[in-house]
Amino acid sequence: MHRQLSNLVSIKKVLIGQMLVLAAFAGSVPSAHAGTNPADPTKVIRNAFEAADDGFDMVRTQNFYSGWVSEVIFETLLTYDYLARPAKLVTETAEAMPEISEDGKTYTFHIKKGIYFSPDLAFKGVRRELTAEDYIYTFKRVLDPKNRSPSANFIAGKIVGLDELAAQAQKTGHFNYETPIAGLQAPDRYTLKVVLNAKDYNFLNVVAYSAFGAVAHEAIDAYGQQTGQHPVGTGPYMLEKYVPRSKIILAANPEYRGFTWDFKSSGDAIDQKIIKDMQGKRMPQVGRVEISIIEENQSRWLAFQGKQIDFDKIPEVAAFSAIDGEKLKPDYAEQGIQLQRVIDAGITYTVLNMKDPVIGGYTNDKIALRRAITMAYNNKEEATLLRSGQATKLEMIIAPGVGGYDPKYRSSIDYNPALANKLLDHFGYKRGADGYRTMPDGSPLLLKYTSNQGGINQEVSELWKRGLDLIGIKTKFIVSNFADNLKAATSCELMMWGAAWNADYPEAENFLQLLYGPNAGHGNHGCYQSPAYDALYVKAMALPLGPERNQIYQQMNRQVEADTAWALNTGRIRNWLVRPWVKGFKKHPILHAEWQYIDVDKH
Template sequence: MKINKKTRLLGVVASVTLLGAALAGCSTQPSATSQAPTTPTAPATTGAQPVYGGTLNLDLAGAFPHLDPVKAYDTTSYEAVLQFYNQLVTYKGATNTIIPSLASRYTISPNGKVYTFYLANAKFWNGHPVTAQSFITEFERVLNPVNSSGGQGFIDPFIAGSNAYYSGHAKTISGLKSLNGGKTLQITLTQRDPVFLYVLAMPFFSAVDPTYIAGHSESYIDHNPMGTGPFYLASYQPNQQWVLKKNPHYFQKGIPYLNEIVFTNNSSPSAELLHYKQGLTGLLGYNIGGNGIPSQDYLPIVMSPTYSKQVYKVVQVATQYIGLNNKVGPTANVKVRRALEYAINKNYLVKVLGGRALPANQIIPPSMPSGYEAKLPANATYSYNPALAKKLLAQAGYPHGFTTTIYCDNSNPDDLRITEAVQSMLKAVGVTANINQSSWGTFLTNNETGNQPMFNLAWVEDFPDPSDFLNTLFNSNQRPVNNSTMYSNPAVDKLLNTAANMPAGTARDNLYKQAQNIIMSQAAWIPYAYPVFTAAVQPWLKGYYLNPNQVDPLQYVWIAKH
């Protein structure tokens, strides 16, 4: 939502209560010279008119790591941040089509380097107006090394002056200009960037109130957002509950429909199913980054004459993988990493996931519009072969194996089951892998130091382009926050950087395929599954949809009378 984006593999349950209602009254990027529609549009609803009012209760399997868009780069944080903040552009419904958001319209110069955004008449919750400086301040925060933002690599060096600002050689970002009394933002790039509008739709590049930012510490802002979004944070109990209220002055007229959203930290899978069957919950297994319905509940739900009709299923643009540290320890040796690839039975891991996935053989998932390789070269292809794994370990100087640690999140039973299965497979080839579990927030913090020898994680697309997987996770300049395996290869960097300068097309796709083949031949990490997301949705919960690039837009959800 990716993360990127990095994501835990979990199920999230949502409970819904109707408080009262009144009837409502009321992918490709544009070409260089095109102009997007002048007003944002909500996804069309079918059948009954949306109903206003009600409270949506969401039970989370773990606390939000971040509420500050400069730091949010996991699906759990995205869930909250996208309710609090808006970006210049966003996605139309469940498609990959970019449409305006806080930019009421925009233009792109013929050379593809100058973007001009004409801002909507929007305000922050405190009444301060959104101006060009609202975005300039956020870009500066993303490029401030102190913040270690995962967004830095998406705009540096693509925005003119970004690298000079990041390295401390300039006090301003030369490629960002406030025009027309702050009502217009102009962004100048160093080169044509075919994914730049997708990048601007990421939460990193939200509008923030410069006065609010200047008056509070970064730690305070991370727990007390000040945004323009459809919901504002009314109250919270640290690590327990977050109460969101409807923004009555939201700049998009007619939404949101709900009066309130309550997020509660409650990680009981058995309670999820019970609540859903009792009709107390609106969704079962809800979360873009996870596998959806918990494994133990999957078959009873999909085989039930009643609940099977309520199942929502979509193939995710995501890859689950075991990360291997390429810089330190035994896994710094390419023969060791290749040995571990051969030691893993991916078909079995798919069974552990209840069959709700496809075995993975490469980084780019088959659901990505481009970049997936139908047939990898022989040196980038691995099959389950414990005997060969032992042979490679011996050649690497580890005839009796070694001891290591696999890190994983503790909030999802499936996550632990996969990690334990991998532990058993490694044991069979002589490698002792101890498991280190921690909360999602702690796991992410440790992961982004680049010091974990092995880890179980997944990557969900931020936008529909292979660069989001390959450049973000394997370019040397993304270490250690995004490139947590510490992989570094000048040849791969050259391919990725060259592709970034090229227009979309076959030539660009071929460079990404070359880069992936090299990375896979060096076994930088072990892709093991392409997940299929499943959730059960109550028939009275309306407006729900899933965009592959973002978590759910809750401003469009409404509750029918029932």
């Protein structure tokens, strides 16, 4: 969710440019417009990310941490209710939920008037209002071939005329943004009409995804390849300072219109306290967000204990020191810290590259090798020991709590080194004098497993090594930062990669598209291409949400197991600790950024 400034000089230029933007803006518009954002600049929230972002151009990345920040810089037509569980779509820049034609193919959105982009030199001192054309431009950017958007699969093949325009750009090397298409129309300044090729039961979830947050063409033209370091949106915050892989500071966008906190209880026990603290306040209250990149669990945990972080999830390795069952231990409860336990709407897994010359391919011997590798990994031990019981063994590709998840489903592949050894013996992967196996043709067999820095990744690698040693497979373990690994995985360059995926919207399609063949080179990080799986995917997408579609989802899971395209790891339980001066915090299953919904007492 990988553009980086090459040196400190570039960073300074961006920061100086932003200061000039504010100065230019302040002198070019009436002061009556400058104070619409109710945020208090003296109210500061301090957070830490456990891995680095990849810039903030969400058309060009699916980096989780980039998305976290981008949610408050860019605005989508729709978003999710802050308190509602399960997740419920609501409007963001749209006046109301869209009008949908009888055949389910045409969506008409009416955009709120008086929404303005944050002040920026790209607008040459003129206030820039959000219009329907900005969303048309944003949708087109996602399919512009030069952007190689990992989110292209969200709309590829769906909008009338858009794929044809992208195909023409592929041939000519130039995407003509001025070319009108029937699928994206602006009948007037504030009306957006989207016409689909076929009915899409998840389209409203798609438009709520951060890649479809409105951008202005002037800003993209001005910053080009550096757009990710200079995001310009209409959201409640804007980027004030950015030191890649170290520090992110957000300040209130002076043009943001604000809103009144008015959410209804979902029935959760914490909702009543949140409503009591927050109801009726003008939002956002927080005027500044300071984010540090701290990849090491112990360092991040010490920062929270030292009150340098206002809320964070407990690293799994520290769980036993802070919680007892589902309650905080007295040392933490006496500080007024609040504990929120949340089952992640996400999964962890290991990508197996289907194009790799060693483990890739669809012949029986290659499938047997991948199956044996998968059976050597003890994901129960990951859940109980490495994650201190704060996780569950995964059975499905679909995360718990997401539409299409079946709690009764059981994977056909389980931890079984003895059976894995028999499988390798049968297909000719013989052991050499050193005890390690060779390929059936006698050539060396060496796996390369890539992990991210920090977290429990080292422990996961050690667990993999113990299992693979049991079946006689030599493995080289490579450690790199998350942003670089994501970039390499997107190009299907990593043999094995320990990855995770959190729901972008609360339906199984969001997970199953990660293995859809046409998404290879985008979100399909293992370049899995199965005609049987792809046919099931297309069939499922044509059905309404419900039991019949869910049954096909199960067949898709079985097909992935048959080909052994992934090794499933765990679903995580997150234990969020919140300092007493933070008001209104509730972790959302889809949204990541809480800053615009919370308040902080001065302390």
